[in-house]
Amino acid sequence: MKTEFDKIAEEAGNAELEAWAAKVKAANEEIVAFVGQKLRTNVPGEFVRYLQGSYNVNLVIRFGEEDIVIVRFPKRGITAARFLEEKVKNEVRFLEYLAEKTAIPVPKIRDWGMTKDSPSQLGPYIIMDYIEGSELETILRQLQDDNNEAEVDLVYEQIADYMLQVSRLHFSAIGPINKDTSGAWTVTDRPLTTNMNNLASVVTNYPVDQFPKAAFTSAQAFLHYRADENLVHLQVQRNLAHSAQDAEKCFIARHRFKQLIERFYSPSEADNGPFIPYCHDFRPKNMLARYEEGSLKIVAVLDFEYVNTMPAQFAYDPPWWLAMVSPGLMLEKFAMEDFEELYVPRLEQFLRAMAKAEAKKNASHGREAFSLTSRMRDSWTSKRFWFNYGIRKGWSVDVVYWSALHEPGDEKLSGDLEKEMSLIAEKKMEQLAAYEAECDARGIAQSG
Structure with a gap:
């Protein structure tokens, strides 16, 4: 969908x-x-x-x-x-x-x-x-096309080291990092996310007064807020569903995501922190690299807008960009098996790079019980990777649920939710008709 x-x-x-x-x-x-x-x-x-x-x-x-x-x-x-x-x-x-x-x-x-x-x-x-350099994504694609896996390894090892450094940065609340009057780094303000910006800018009449007003001190509270934000999104965006069946699938997916929170984030599991900075756009597209003394070196990491401290498990996910495609966009067009065929070999390669980065850190700082490599592997095998991806991205939540998290029988809802779903489906079709009429009146082309 x-x-x-x-x-x-x-x-x-x-x-x-x-x-x-x-x-x-x-x-x-x-x-x-x-x-x-x-x-x-x-x-x-x-x-x-x-x-x-x-x-x-x-x-x-x-x-x-x-x-x-x-x-x-x-x-x-x-x-x-x-x-x-x-x-x-x-x-x-x-x-x-x-x-x-x-x-x-x-x-x-x-x-x-x-x-x-x-x-x-x-x-x-x-x-x-x-900073002078070439976009790393372009370089990385060429290395992969040329089967130059040794240099791909070198790129992955540098990024793994950066992710490892970030995973050690701990805070007690969810939101943007700021400096207090004493010069200490702290989190007190509300998280401002890409999803909030998109809802405010490309959804007519989204109730922006419902956005957070302050930092969160509970992972569960933040995730429930995000799930509720997705449900409000379903209510107000007039062209979010193009048929009654689409509307029902969106309704099921967004309610199930809310119900999945305790499966992937039990209340006893680091609910009050630590919280770790997370940047969804921390990827080769926003990195510059160049050859120095014959070795490919990342010289700049750019674009840290909409970065907040987040539940630690976000920082423990393997990178979503390893297949060099957006998971959400790929799942809209292809089957999960097609994505995994591209992603899993690169995941294994990246985890080897992460293990190497951790070994270097352990050699210089003493061995730690914490292993980002094993946490990333667990995130993938447990499907927490998919839950985290979907809960962050309101326009991908539906396709992620149906492609990665849905299990047979999950589409059955309680009686009250079944009634609400029927009303929502009817409302979405009324909204869609009004939206399409307004588009026609304005001469705006639509895609179905």
Whole structure:
């Protein structure tokens, strides 16, 4: 089954983005001067090029031969307006935290600020060092195509080491990392997630007042919130289901996900922490690499927006990107067996790399009882990998349930839920008819 964004909300966001992008282009000279002022340099600045991301636009600016920086703005219309400044502040603090507490190569932040301080009020910004390198995903695909498994191993070992470092960072609440007045790193604010941003920007009339107001101190409470967020999503997105049968399948999947919480997260299992930073986009697409002294080295890890401390088990999952495809998108088109055929050999290769990274850490710091390798393997074999993936991604929760977690007989619901499902299916078809009529009136093309 396939779910999609609300095309009406998406079109509105694209129109806002287009108008904002024109404003950025018109302000190029002002932006260059602004960055030079923030860097306190007398060397004239030169705009080099744009680097486009999914949620941000980056301007590369050169000052003389040596100093090259990026100024990064979140894209209007893609990032919900209510989250712009919260998103940037959270990312800045996490980059600063990683630079202080780990050896993960992240760009140095030179300056940052809010919309009121930005050129032409373009939005909150981050100025950071530009790092020369090639996108690791492109390199990794070529290595795999060439069957250069030794260098794939080298890439995996570096990423495994980074994941191992992150797995040791423990907090007592779920949310973004910040610094308190004493300079200590802590978590007190609500988690801001990619899913929240998407609900606020590409679902018409999602009740944003129901988003969290504070950090969570219980894994169970957070997961129940996420399950409820998915149920509200089903209620309000008018084109989430394209038939009554689709609506019923979404209803079953989202209720079953809520019921699966205690199977994968028993109340006695680290419910009050530790909580560990988790970045869904921690993947080769957001890493830069280059050859140094004949060896392929990752030189930058980028894009830490929407990072929060999360239930520790998220950090104990094997990487979802190992097959170089999105699991949710693949399951929409193919069978689980097709995904596993691609994923499992790479999983075994990555677990060998993780075991090697752990052996190095143990040799230098003394042996620990904790094994990330064994936890990752257990996550895969227990299907917790799939539960965690689905609970994070509201547009994939349905296909993940039916492809990976459904067992025969699970589709049977209690009498009260059966009645509610019938009403929801009827409501979804009424919503869909109204949505399609509005799309036609606006001349917006739809996909079924």
